[in-house]
Amino acid sequence: MSHFSEYKDTIQPGDLALVWITRDNIKPLTITPGEAFNTRYGxxxxxxxxxxxxxxxxxVRTKGSDRFGFIHVLQPTxxxxxxxxxxxxxIVYTPDSSYIMQRLQCGPKSRVIxxxxxxxxxSHAFARSVGHLFSYEFHEVRYEQARKEFEEHGLLADGNVTITHRDVCLDGFTIKTGDKTTFKLDGTSGRDSAEIGADAIFLDLPAPWDAIPHLxxxxxxxxxxRLCCFSPCIEQVDKTLEVLEKFGWTDVEMVEIQGxxxxxxxxxxxxxxxALxxxxxxxxxxxxxxxxxxxxxxxxLNNEEETSDVRPTTTKAQFNPFGKGSRVKEGDTNFQWKEVSKIEPxxxxxxxxxxxxxxxxKKERNEELTAQIIEQHKY
Amino acid sequence: MSHFSEYKDTIQPGDLALVWITRDNIKPLTITPGEAFNTRYGxxxxxxxxxxxxxxxxxVRTKGSDRFGFIHVLQPTxxxxxxxxxxxxxIVYTPDSSYIMQRLQCGPKSRVIxxxxxxxxxSHAFARSVGHLFSYEFHEVRYEQARKEFEEHGLLADGNVTITHRDVCLDGFTIKTGDKTTFKLDGTSGRDSAEIGADAIFLDLPAPWDAIPHLxxxxxxxxxxRLCCFSPCIEQVDKTLEVLEKFGWTDVEMVEIQGxxxxxxxxxxxxxxxALxxxxxxxxxxxxxxxxxxxxxxxxLNNEEETSDVRPTTTKAQFNPFGKGSRVKEGDTNFQWKEVSKIEPxxxxxxxxxxxxxxxxKKERNEELTAQIIEQHKY
Amino acid sequence: MDPLTKIAYDNHVLLRLPSNNLKICELKPNSDISLGKFGAFRVNDIIGYPLGTTFEIYYDQTEEAPDRSDKSKVNKIPVGKLRILEERASANGPASEDENTPQPELQTFESSESNKNLINIGNKIQKLTMEEIEELKKQSVSGEQIISKMIEAHGGFHQKTVYSQEKYLKRKKQKFAKYFTVEYLSSTGLLHYLIEKGDVVRAMDMSQETMGMMLNLGNIRSNGTYLCVDETGGLLVYALLERMYGGDNESPATGKIVVVHENEHPNLDLLKFSNYSEEFIERHVKTISILDYFEPPIIEEVREAFTPMTDEQLKEMKSNKKGAYYRRLKWYHNQLDIIALATEIQYDGLIVASTLHLPTFVPRLGEKVHGSRPIVCYSQFKETLLELSHALYSDYRFLAPSIVETRCRPYQTIRGRLHPLMTMRGGGGYIMWCHKVIPAQEDIMNVKVQ
Amino acid sequence: MDPLTKIAYDNHVLLRLPSNNLKICELKPNSDISLGKFGAFRVNDIIGYPLGTTFEIYYDQTEEAPDRSDKSKVNKIPVGKLRILEERASANGPASEDENTPQPELQTFESSESNKNLINIGNKIQKLTMEEIEELKKQSVSGEQIISKMIEAHGGFHQKTVYSQEKYLKRKKQKFAKYFTVEYLSSTGLLHYLIEKGDVVRAMDMSQETMGMMLNLGNIRSNGTYLCVDETGGLLVYALLERMYGGDNESPATGKIVVVHENEHPNLDLLKFSNYSEEFIERHVKTISILDYFEPPIIEEVREAFTPMTDEQLKEMKSNKKGAYYRRLKWYHNQLDIIALATEIQYDGLIVASTLHLPTFVPRLGEKVHGSRPIVCYSQFKETLLELSHALYSDYRFLAPSIVETRCRPYQTIRGRLHPLMTMRGGGGYIMWCHKVIPAQEDIMNVKVQ
Known part of the structure; x- marks a missing residue:
């Protein structure tokens, strides 16, 4: 059962949940009867x-206090x-990943590398939307970690995600019998390699130009x-452009996303x-x-003697329209406030x-089939 | 008399003024008694x-109308x-030029190339602030246009701006007798070239790397x-970085300004x-x-006969809280408005x-002079 | 033939012209499509090819060339023949694939190669007059040929840098070339079509990147039931449909979009361009006015007003009365549907693109969103979302409202001259994102820890 | 010796440490300056060198090394010798000038050269313990040597890519190197000093690029008289002074800055770091409270309260009364000054950085600005300026208020690995810019054409 793909109503034992403590502190949690989730609030x-x-x-009531600590339990997305x-x-963050998915036209019919x-x-975002995701990881430890995670998250059980251990720059993308992969090759099709037929490619590699010729x-x-290469340095882009052209890729465009x-x-x-x-x-x-x-x-001036004019004690200012500076809590209803936005620090x-x-x-058509169709539609 | 460097009180004959028609339509104008400035408003x-x-x-009253046309007359900055x-x-726009001037620490003591x-x-922005501006232009027609403009604007008369016709990439920056320049070389100093002594350089050239060795x-x-190179393409930056390092420039930093x-x-x-x-x-x-x-x-159902129930004429909706869509003028006080900001289109x-x-x-000090100063300050 | 990957009859497709203008066409069998100055072609000649193919229109010399002197024919563009083009000159990509134009090398900037000696005297440098060019257009058929003649006649062409030459060629090619690309009508394509038509207001100034981010932040999947407000005339609903079903009328997925609309009738006009069948849309897209949604009919009153008959009763009814009965039955089911949409569903997400006052609208829409499900709200203006997020922030049913922005910055991708495009369209809008939650009872008396 | 270009006694300078931390120091003759773990040096050793020079602190082996076991000396950093460094490792520049580190070539990204085989096991890979490193620090004097030893002891160093190696070296160098750069205290330097100290609030979140743009939009020149509100504690006034006088106490320019302050006394504390003389500041910077500015003393009342004596009268005054007279005379002139500042000057510009409610504040300040002169108003928040610009827009004395923003985006400038820095500080503020104008009488009855 995927913890991601089914909309769940109630929290159940065995569920993978996300505990929202603060915006910057969200923790995964497998719901286990008898256990407890500890935070500094309780x-x-x-x-x-x-x-x-x-x-x-x-x-929960925080220890030795009359106050409560709170968390929210969310279903992961x-x-x-x-x-x-x-x-x-x-991490590929959401501004990038959502744009890439939109540009690659990801949908239930997509077959994505x-x-x-x-x-x-x-991978999780792709898995939500696409027909099949073929994920490749060349680092063996990371492959194992990801494979385990995909399994725990139910992505493999959903059947539309496979992951393969592979240096695609050296060895390409073809998945064959004997490869370290979660792809199930059944002998029945008479082929010993997977039918990939990808229509969307995402390359987050240091040297995408080595992988492109294998596509x-x-x-x-x-x-x-459709293809997207994700490269931090401009020189990588330059080399990618060169290879894309050489291998017949067109409609080349490079963008940056700023979230x-x-x-x-x-x-x-x-x-x-x-103030006045x-x-x-x-x-x-x-x-x-x-x-x-x-x-x-x-x-x-009048040559009078200076009298012992008593210096009056100055009383402290009573009028304090703005409160005591930084000690006023933002939004304190004793004061007037303007709503402002502040970019993250x-x-x-x-x-x-x-x-x-x-x-x-192949920019061709099946002429025989097309002729039939045209014939059917003749007036 | 500079039309830029002196704060002027009233509009006088001979002044160079700027006529503000709209934000995107500002026109220079030499104030001439008897003449008129024509716009479509009058x-x-x-x-x-x-x-x-x-x-x-x-x-001015617009012709055949009871309405007025308006302009504002501004002193140029x-x-x-x-x-x-x-x-x-x-054009080098203000977000760039102001940042560059701040980074080059432009002030009355600056000598700028x-x-x-x-x-x-x-040049106008530099001229406002710096001790001396040495401007170079390799395109002869543009040189003449700029020289004429600087003269008309009073920049040359102010004495802190000179312009020289030169391909600095080929021929460097030295100004000698016989050069096509507004710089006045007097023979008295015993030198036949200008004392430039620049401490701030701005290179807006396609190939700054050819000019840098001459600096x-x-x-x-x-x-x-301090040096700033202004280059549209990243490959120009790359080549500039190479040459800067080769010629001993340090503290290299590259930025983009987004205005x-x-x-x-x-x-x-x-x-x-x-709406409800x-x-x-x-x-x-x-x-x-x-x-x-x-x-x-x-x-x-009751098998009664259908009566000729008169269909009532539907009256038009009376309640129209948002007015007639796009025909409501923005800010119309019959409606409530929220202040919003919109980036330029x-x-x-x-x-x-x-x-x-x-x-x-020269990372050196005048040891003799320094020794004297230290001696003077001994306890 | 798969209409999702191949050019197929009766589908709407997006045509990209050399000017990069866009056009939506329905591919009626045996019909001709005219692209104005770019020529005309026959639909039958393109079907079967993969979507995304670029075709060039050409005219054999033997064929009748357009005779502009004949006034009756002046508006009738002759249908040309087609051949496949390997690549179109892309907007930001290499200016030209012409073999005569040397590919620019990295760092070719030399002052000696600059435009130093070129003085701009406008059109005078082009010795071919407009009349002569028009004449060529009438006679000739290939844009390439006109351009070659123009280069020959261009006095200053060889004084230009390689770069300027390319720019010139590209500009001219866009002007005289006759080709078009047939693209699948994606949600992005539809958005670009609106923008390019100058209908930015209809698209609520939304950008592709913002639209894509709404889909991801909204966790849109093919099995969800989403509450949606769409003032873009259907663009947003189309984006959801595409993400959920990928254009597939046969999709077995069960997701639904419930569109709440402000006026008496919904405006999802743009769906007319989609290739989803009417039945498909009826099954997956439900509409309901805000009044029906917030003040749904009362079930008792509906039942009081009408009771469906049993089959026996129906048999006995006179046939001349059946029409009225069925109209009434339809009304009855419609009322029940409204009640269900407004009261019985816990939604899997709320996606809003509306110019109504959001701080009063969104919290009420949020009532029927299931716990832990995202709420995504679009606005052209950040200030609107700021007010909304302050309103939601003080409402414990909404977790951590935040305002996010995403901007795409395209580059010129000519190697050796890489840089961001010098100008681009402003705007693109903003998104408020939060999650629906269920406050603990203790919360009412206490301060949130966060 | 020119104190504007050379390191000179009694000047404040900015010291940039290897960590890129900043420190402001006054260069007292014969004194020592301690940089903590980066060592200490003698002021006399640096004066006379050009500002901008980088010095390395080194200790001869014969000299007494810091003995950290002696508690009484533990806080006393020994003074080292200095030598000139050709270049400091810059923040975004090449990671290292070390000859042992090969310069990265363009496009060295090969998967075989990636960190494929490197598994992060944290500090375990470094076989030198913290204690051993501390011991080295005690014994050794050169950061280079410690770093060499650390590399030798680093189990995975040769499995790292060249890039990772450089990163490692750079990090370690910043930790152990002992050098500093002596910079002129520019307004940007002062701003960076505040930011780096975490005093972003004091700087009102202002960025260098925004500060620079205010100076240009304000048309700041050395001959202008500017009305200014500065809640940054003097940063903005310092920026104006630098642009007007370039640090030159002998400047013949006649410009003035009139600072209107909200509290009883002005806060221009940061000017204490400047190298302008007190007399210079008194001559060019005038301060006046908002109350005195908006409700200045009435000249008749001032004259009524005090009449200056003639020289003859003064001669006859008893000397024990002269003190009181001169105090009173000073008050009198002060009142006249206030009246002049508040009523007699037509300002050449208005520059505001204030957190007071701008729509009520700025139009009143603008009254005394001369026609055609710019008004520049800073705020950390765009919303504040939006409200201001709406207020100004409906006031015909202010022409075309617009909100502008400028953001600097720094790059990593390692050749072959060029890209914008991955993270940067948000914020930087916004500017409202408009011009003071004088509406025509006709305008009152009519609609603006614009």
Whole structure:
């Protein structure tokens, strides 16, 4: 059973769930009766979750306090899964992956090649939408990790994802008997290699130009095939462009995707009139001093003796329209606020360059079949 | 007299002014008694402008109409001048030029090399701030145009701008007797070439790498010199990086500047309740029809005869909370509006890559002088 | 023949012209399609080829060339023959595949090769007059030939840099070449068609990248039931359909899109260009007005107003009354459908592209979204979503509303002259994304930890 | 010796450390400056060199190395000798100038050269323990030597790609190298110093590019008189001063900056780092509170309160009363100054960086701006400027308010591996720009043509 592909109603034992603690802290969790999920806000028994609908907020009273700690239990989606991954992992983030899927026209009929698998986050997004995903990973340890994860997540059971251990730059994409792969080759078809017939290719490789020449063996021969190469450096793009042209790929376009996220914030509205009023308040208090100095000066001019004019104690300013600066909580209803947006403090200013191209191997038609069809439609 | 360097109070005959018609239509104008400035909104006599303060709005009654046409007469600044240039010209726009000036630490002590002059728009911004601008232009026609413009604008008279006709890639930056230049070489100094001593360089050339080797002859030898190359293509950057390293330039950094402009707009606030009310209004009018059909059906079942139930004429909807769509003027006070911002319809997504570097030719000190100074400061 | 990969009769396809203008055509058997100055062709000549194929229109010298002096024929473009083109000159790609034009090498920028000696005197440098070119167009058939003649007659052509030469060629090719590419009508294609037609307002200024991101953030799958508001006239619904069914009328998937509309009748006009059958759309796309959705009919009143008859009753009914009965029966089922859509479904996602005031609209739409399911809301303006996200933030049923933006920046991909395009269209819109959640009871009395 | 180009006594300079951390120092004669783990040096050893020079601190083996076991000396970093470094490892530039590290060639990406066989087992791969490294630090003096030893002890170093090796080297160099660059304290430098210290709030989230653009849009010249609001504690005023005078205390230029402040006293604290003399600042920077500016003293009242004496009267005054007289005289002139600043000047520009509600503040400040002069207003938030620009748009004294944004995007400049930096700081702020104008009388009754 896939934890991703079926919309689930309630949280059940054995489910893979995502626990949302904060926006930057989302943790995967296998629901296990009797166990507990520990955070610094408290310990959440899985039994409190079981039977509740997905999306439920779970509360526990924090130890030695009258307050509650809260988490939300969510059903995983590829996008939430991506957010839950540690940031240091190489991840294709949603702004890129969603654009690539749109450009590659991913849908239930798509047959997609992904190399390499990497963290597997993009594989999840592909798996949701496409007819079949052929994922390739050359790093053996990462292959094993991804294979295990795909299995645990139910992607393999869903039947539309296979993963193969392969250096596609050296050995191409063909999947044969004996390969280290989750692809099931049954002897019945009389072939000893998988029928791939890909129409969408995603290459996240350091040297896509070494893989591109192998593609002709596995792409569908008589339909338009779309390709995307994901490369961080511009020199990789340059070399990719060269090879794409050499191997007959056309409609070449390279783009960058810039994803941005904004926080919703409030800024205190501090009006000029209030600021002036505050200063008037200060001035008034000082006025007494000024008056006093003026009197003293007059007396001086008139040769009167300086009296022991008692210096009045200045009272603290009473008028404080903006509160005590940073100690006012944002949104405090005693003040007026303006809604403002603030870009995230650290932005992902570059992920990779995306080079797209397409190819139709055989720009031909089945003349016999076409003639029949035309004949059928004659007036 | 410079039309740029002195803050002027009133519009005077002979002044170079900028006429602001719309944001995208700003025209230079030499104020000439008796002449008129013609727009499709009307003809504005210069005499109406003379004597008025700069910034004045000038009105004329449009022919055969009770309405007025308006223009604003502004004193030129480098930024307004840049806006007034035709967009098809190659221009260094303000987001780039202001960043470059800030990075090159332009101030009254700066001695700046600019190659090439191009449209001259950046020259105006440099001229405003720097001690001396040495501008170079290799295209003879453009050189003459720029020289003439600098003269008309008073830049040459201000004394801190000179322009030289030169292919700096071939012939370097040294200005000698006999060169086609506005630089005045007086024989008195005993030198036959100009003392340039530049500490800030701006190269807007297709092949900056050919010019960079010539710089050592003209930069100040014992202070930090800053350089900026302005190149549209990444391959130019790559070649520039190579040459910068070879010729001892350090602190190399390359950036892109992205300038954006937003329009302030209003969007109508269309509340759900109003939209529902509008549909209720429609439903009510239809209700009569439904009732009628219900009655008819009942009669049918009861085998009564169909009466000639008069179909009521549906009255037009009265409740129209959002006005007639696109015919409502933005900001119409009969409706509620939300302030929104809209990016300009066509953005300058790329101007050029800016490659910065710096160099100190002699990392030495005058040991004798330094020893004296240290001695003076001994306790 | 698979209509998803091959050019097939009766399908709508997107034609890309040399100018990169787009045109949507229905491929009626035996009909001709005219591309104006780019020529005309016969539909039968293209069917069977893979979608994505580029065809060049050519005219044999023996064939009758268009005779522009004959006024009656002036609007009738003659149908040409077709041949396959290996590659079209792409918008940002290499300017030309012409063998006479040397491929630019990396770093060819030399000042000696610059346009130094070229002074722009406008059209005077082209010694071929407009009249002569028009004459050539009348006589000749190949754009290539006109361009060659123009180059011969161009006084300054050899003073241009290789780059300028290519630019010139490309511009001219777009002007005189006669070719077109037949593309599958994807949701992106439909969007580009609208933009290119200047109908940016209809598309609510949405960009391809924003549209694609809505589909992913909305976790759109072929087995979900989605609540949707679509003010783009069907573009968004089409994007959902494409992601869910990939153009496949035979798809066994059970997903549905319930479209809530502000006016009395839904506007999904753009679906007329789709190749989904009417039955398919009826099965997978349901529409309901906001009034019916928020104030659905009361079941008791509906039952009171009408009771379906048993088969026996129906048999006894006079045939002249049956028409009225069936109209009424349809109304009855329609009312039941409305009640079901408005009250019985827990939606798997909420996808909104609306100009209604979102802070009052979206929380109410969100009521019927199942816990843990995403809510994705589009707006042309960030300020609108800012107000929405503040409203949702103080409502504990919505988890972590955030405003996201995605922008695509295309490059010129000529090797040796790589750089981002100098200008591009602004806009593209913004997305608010959050998840529906079910607050714990304790939450009411306490502060969220987050 | 020119203090604008050479390292000079008593000037404030910016020190850039290997970590790229920044430090502002005053160069007191004969003093020592300690850079913590990067060593210490003697001021006398650097003066006279050009600003921008990079020095390496080294310790002869014969010299006493820091003895960390002696607790009394543990905080006292020994002063080292200096030598000139040709280039520091720059932040985005080549990772290393080490001759042992091969320069990366274009396109060296081969899968066989990738990190395929490297499994991350964290620190275990480094066989040198932290204790051993600490020991080396105590004994050794050169960062290079420590790094060499670490590479020798690194089990997987040769399995890394050239690129990874360089990254490793660079990281280690920044950790152990002892060098610093002495930079002129530019306004950008001051800004970076604040950002780097985490004082982004003080800088109002302003970026270098936004600051630079304000100076240009404000048409700042050395002969202008500018009205300014500066909530950054003097950063903005310093940027104006630098553009107007370039650090030159002897500048003959006559420009002035009039700073209007919200509190009783101005906050221009950051000017304490500047190398302008007090007299210079007093001459060119005037301060006035918003209350004094908007409600200046009435000249008659001031005159009524005090009349300056003639020289004769002054001579006759008893010396014990002169102190009071001069205090009063100073007050009198101060009041006259305030009146002049608030009423008599037509400003050549208005430059605002304030968190006060701009739609009520800026139009009032704009009253005293001369026609045709620019108004430039900074805010961290676009929404604030949007409200402002709407307010200004309906006020005919302000021409074409527009909101502009500028963002700098730095690249990694290693040849063969060019790309924009993967992450960067968000923010940077926005600018509202418009011009003060004088509406025609006719305008009152009519609609603007624009």
């Amino acid at each position: 310990s959440f028994p899985h039994d409190d979750m079981i039977g509740k609908p997905y999306g439920s907020q779970i509360a 590829p996008e939430l899964w991506t957010l839950s991954l540690p940031h240091r992992t190489q 992904e190399a390499g698998t990497g963290s597997g986050s993009f 002709d063996d596995v792409i569908t021969p008589d339909a338009k095939v 941005r996220q904004y926080e919703s914030r409030r800024q205190m509205v501090r009006r000029l009139d209030d 009023e505050r200063l008037r308040d200060v001035r008034q208090r000082k006025q007494q001093g000024v008056e006093r100095r003026k009197r003293m000066y007059s007396k001086l 650290e932005i992902k200013s570059h992920t990779s360059y995306l080079t797209f191209a397409s190819k139709i191997m | 003809s504005f006599p210069h005499d109406d402008m003379i004597g008025k303060p700069y910034g004045s709005q000038i009105a 480098p930024e307004l001048w840049t806006l007034s240039l035709p967009h098809r010209t190659q 600019e190659a090439g002059t191009g449209s001259g728009s950046f 050592d002859d003209v930069i100040t030898p014992d202070a930090k010199v 954006r402009q937003y329009e302030s707009r209003r969007q109508m606030v269309r509340r759900l309740d109003d 009310e509008r549909l209720r209004d429609v439903r009510q009018r239809k209700q009569q029809g439904v009732e009628r059909r219900k009655r008819m059906y009942s009669k049918l 066509e953005i300058k997504s790329h101007t050029s890559y800016l490659t910065f570097a710096s160099k100190i030719m």
